[in-house]
Amino acid sequence: MSDSTIRLRTWVRGSADDERNGLLGFISVTYGPWIFDGITLRRTADGRFALSFPAKVDRAGRKHSFVRPANDEVRKAIEAELLMQLGQHPEFAP
Numbered sequence: 001m002s003d004s005t006i007r008l009r010t011w012v013r014g015s016a017d018d019e020r021n022g023l024l025g026f027i028s029v030t031y032g033p034w035i036f037d038g039i040t041l042r043r044t045a046d047g048r049f050a051l052s053f054p055a056k057v058d059r060a061g062r063k064h065s066f067v068r069p070a071n072d073e074v075r076k077a078i079e080a081e082l083l084m085q086l087g088q089h090p091e092f093a094p
Contacts, residue, residue, distance in 0.1 A: 006031045006078060008085040011092055025092075027051070027082065036067055041086070051079050 009028040018024075027039040038054035055065040069075035086092045 004032050006081055008082060008089065009035065011086060011089050013091065024049075027086075029082065038066075041082075049079065049083055051075070051082065 007030045009030050011025055011027055013019075013025040014023045022042045022044065024041045024043055026037075027041055028035060028037045029039065030036075036054075040052040042050050042052055044050050053065055053068045055063045055068075057063055069078055
């Protein structure tokens with residue numbers, strides 16, 4: 001049907017204020033026929049990179065993801081692949 005490889009579509013750097021708060025930028029990816037927008041790249045307090053996936057917060061303050069990795073192993077694989085692709089992106093400099 002279609003390619004099932006995750007591919008970086010766009011990278012938009014966050015503002016200076018965003019970066020001071022650990023949010024480096026916004027990622028859009030393709031996966032087969034799907035486009036996933038609103039993924040954020042963050043730098044954690046210990047200096048590593050981490051992806052955050054789009055979600056909404058309900059009235060009780062509970063987070064409900066629109067899309068997310070199935071488990072920690074999948075999350076690590078997605079992060080590794082996208083960080084490798086970002087490293088080749090001319091506008092990305094951590």
